[in-house]
Amino acid sequence: MCQTTKPASSTSTKKKGAQPMTNSPAEAAETSTIITQPAGASVTTVRKRRGKRMKQGTFVAPSQSTQQQEEYYEKPRKTTKKKKSNSAKRHQNDQKSGGLDALLPSLAGVTVLIFILMGHMGFRGRVSVAGIDLGTTNSVICIQALSKTVGEIECIKDPFNGSPIIPSVVSFLEQSSDSSSSSHSRKKKEKQLLDPDPSHVVVGQAAKLRIDSHPHHTLYHAKRVLGRPFADVAVEELRHEVEFDVMA
Numbered sequence: 001m002c003q004t005t006k007p008a009s010s011t012s013t014k015k016k017g018a019q020p021m022t023n024s025p026a027e028a029a030e031t032s033t034i035i036t037q038p039a040g041a042s043v044t045t046v047r048k049r050r051g052k053r054m055k056q057g058t059f060v061a062p063s064q065s066t067q068q069q070e071e072y073y074e075k076p077r078k079t080t081k082k083k084k085s086n087s088a089k090r091h092q093n094d095q096k097s098g099g100l101d102a103l104l105p106s107l108a109g110v111t112v113l114i115f116i117l118m119g120h121m122g123f124r125g126r127v128s129v130a131g132i133d134l135g136t137t138n139s140v141i142c143i144q145a146l147s148k149t150v151g152e153i154e155c156i157k158d159p160f161n162g163s164p165i166i167p168s169v170v171s172f173l174e175q176s177s178d179s180s181s182s183s184h185s186r187k188k189k190e191k192q193l194l195d196p197d198p199s200h201v202v203v204g205q206a207a208k209l210r211i212d213s214h215p216h217h218t219l220y221h222a223k224r225v226l227g228r229p230f231a232d233v234a235v236e237e238l239r240h241e242v243e244f245d246v247m248a
Helices: 025-030 085-089 100-120 177-189 235-243
Strands: 032-034 043-049 059-060 070-076 129-133 138-144 153-155 167-172 202-203 218-220
Touching: none
Parallel strands: none
Antiparallel strands: 032 043, 059 070, 129 138, 138 153, 167 202, 167 218
16 A cells, blocks of 8 residues: 655654554564655555464564564463372372382291201301300310200310319410421421410410419419500509519
8 A cells, every 4th residue: 555645744644543553473473564764755565474383382583684683482381280090199109019129028038947947957056166264263164066955065174184174374385496496497388377386385274383483484363454554553463463574
């Protein structure tokens, strides 16, 4: 449509009702636009080209010039939560069945059954158990052998007098030069697990008889100071009673 302008007017006039009323960007893209020109020229109405509608409700307007920005409208997505059934709500806190958790009770039952059968066969966890009652003056050493019942207990006797009550005395034998040289050569060949060697130590009644003859090599009344600090009163009293050296 074209409209003639009056000579007295300076710019241009618009026809009544020519200005579009837009409510949304999508409607604005479809309405017509009025372009204003100087006096004496005709006003031409240009209709915009309909934009492309892409997926997910996206509207893109066609680009007319480098200065004009692209207009788009994105339709909001509607997110709906999936309703759970009543049975799913009741069992939503239940643990998953199967796997290792389901096998643990069975494994525990099999383990208990194995221990019961081994107990009937006479197995008590150890082949033999040694118990030592260490006293300040005398000691007792007993061994519990394997048995189907409580077990047979046998006490070790003192080799000097055959008594199960053994004096709590330990004496170290003096080694000659020949024996010391042989022991050094033996240590070079094989590693010694015990130092001093058990053959150089006397325990019990035989060691008690060496207190007067070898006071510096015989230990007795040592239980009173076991686990005590070196500055304890009991350690100081023992140092004055015995002739062997007590060192920290």
